[in-house]
Amino acid sequence: MKHLLLGIARRDVRIAFQQKAELVQPIMFLLMVVTLFPLGVSPAPETLQRIGPGVIWIAAILSSLLSMDRLFREDFNDGSLEQYMLSGMPLSGVAAVKVLVHWLISFLPLLVLSPLLAMFLNLTLDMYVALIATLILGTPLLSFVGAIAVGLTVGLQRGGLLLALLLIPVFIPLLIFATSAVDSAALHLPYYSQLAIIGAMLLLAAASAPFAIAYSLKVSQN
Amino acid sequence: MWKWLHPYAKTENAYQLCLTLQPWLWGCALVCLIVGTVWGLAFAPQDYQQGDSFRIIYIHVPSAILSMSTYIAMAVAALVGMVWQWRTAYMAMIAMAPVGAVMTFIALFTGAAWGKPMWGAWWVWDARLTSELILLFLYIGVIALYGAFEDKQQGGKAAGIMALVGVVNIPIIHYSVEWWNTLHQGATISKFDSPSIAPEMLWPLLINLAGFAFFIAAVTTVRLRSEIVLREMHRPWVKRLADESGVA
Amino acid sequence: MSGLRISGLTCVKRDRVLFEALNFQLMPGELLYLRGPNGAGKTSLLRIITGLSEPESGEVCYDDMPIASSHSFLSALIYLGHKAGLNGALSAMDNLQFWLAQHGTEVSPSGIYAVLETLGLVGLEDIPVRLLSAGQQRRVALSRLWLKPAKIWVLDEPFTALDIAGIAWLERQFKQHVDNGGMIITTSHQPLSENAGKHSTLDLEYRF
């Protein structure tokens, strides 16, 4: 286990902070997409409040697709992935650690930014609390499931767009439950059932995704 | 034309120029800012409508004006760099970008803080605040583009073109957002017309404006010097400078 | 008996049979030079031997144990492929330290500096690897051979981008490793000189 943490986790954090500029880009993309909606739809506070949760979640999914590709592509292209496979560390462990580090680096800033997004879209406090809960439970799910598709497309040259085609259908249940949770929070209705479902999906992904990712990496490595 | 400026194209002279200008700029900036702020906060009369909350104007208006003018200055530096092939101009542009972004952020924050007592919400999609936010995105675009390049020379040129594209778009964005705002006039409650400026209110504003301008110039000279040191790393005068500075 | 045994190995890539029913052994203290034209499947064979790729049929055993289930195989193996396995944003030192952490080998930083010095990389240890030349990056990748105590060296074109002095030096190191009871399988686009000592060869021909 120590090898995993020292060898993979610290390395990914070090690499991420070497390229600070790339850390900021998905977050700025998210901010800009959210800014488009008041300009495109209407700045009226009531409209924004109604479409708010959906806008934030759709923007989060799109921005995650952008930064997801970076998960294995660099290691695949420079040969580090081969060295991981021959290092004796379980590949599923490597995959799990890489996904968690990727979640920390690209989704934590999203959680930090969410109050600003909630302010832009005029969400009430209860809606914001529900939004944060769904984001905390939902974004790791995005990372885990996304990493499987990234593992499969890492060998292809232009995997970016194909990744979106693969993942968007898979993210739809998460989008539905997350936005319905925030909407019922707006109406002061309990939303624990939606959170429970998202939590269940997360646990399922956390348990099975690393093995699927390891397998997909072996397939694209072969 | 402009021959007397040409020697400053050589980066060492530009470095020395920054060094000599810097203390004066810091001096003027501090004096103007202190006088302007104190005068605005304590001695300027209240606004008959908004009471004392209007005093935020003494930061919001100067930073809003200067955020726009810094971007224009950036574009001018880019144009000069492009037309006369001055590397120093590109470096000045890159030095200015973060300062302009900070000014835009200040304008946004103070605008939101000023709007809260009036409209009850921290953020309203008001025409001026929205175009200010888009200006912040333009700044971030230029800074991110420059950061993405490994070869700083190339990065400077690319960011320069982006700055020029941005400056052409600023009026377009401004008027389209104004039009968008009138289109949805009913929707938002933003009567954000600045209060009628009585002369004794105006003076501290102008002083603060000068103070902010000197501040921007001073920080830009500091950042320009650091950019020059980075870009001319292998020049003997930079090596001598680094040894003298004793930053071992 | 210890050593690598390959039996009945067949590999098919994009439904073209690269090689069929390949049998050979590699005993400690032996250097095997894999020869063959481009596209003959040299790299694929090496990847199958290390376990990175699955063969169509056949088996690779180490100490009479299939490599998939053998614990000691991976810790006794170093594989250097075409790609150097170094991340451009990190420095050579960082790359090697993380690689050692992944393989669970403890080497002090001064030890790493010493190995890099023998490879003529003084002063280049702390700058991002992308700023190094291809030959220097190849040397950083090669330094792994002396950082991790491994018996089996599986090397794919180790001499690429190395200068003449580098090649001669590396061949001498091969001879030394083989004399100490190590095993090496390597491919090379130019024949091995006598510096590398006695070596057996295996030829793969191009099959349509």
Place this chain on the structure above:
Amino acid sequence: MQFDSFSSFLHMGGYAFYVWLSFAVSFGVMAVLVFASYRQHRSHLKSVVLEQERLQRIKRAKKNAAVSVSHDR
């Protein structure tokens, strides 16, 4: 002086929170910018010094290598 006492000055006609918050944040961000700019300047100077030391190390290593080669012959 617009305000009769210092406490009413602080009170700022009921808008104390907004006025002082915006002034504090603005001058705070400006101070951070100044500090970051000077720190960046120092770090660039330091990287020049480090670069020079690195080049010396490389020269010295080459010189030693040249010396040791001459011994072998």
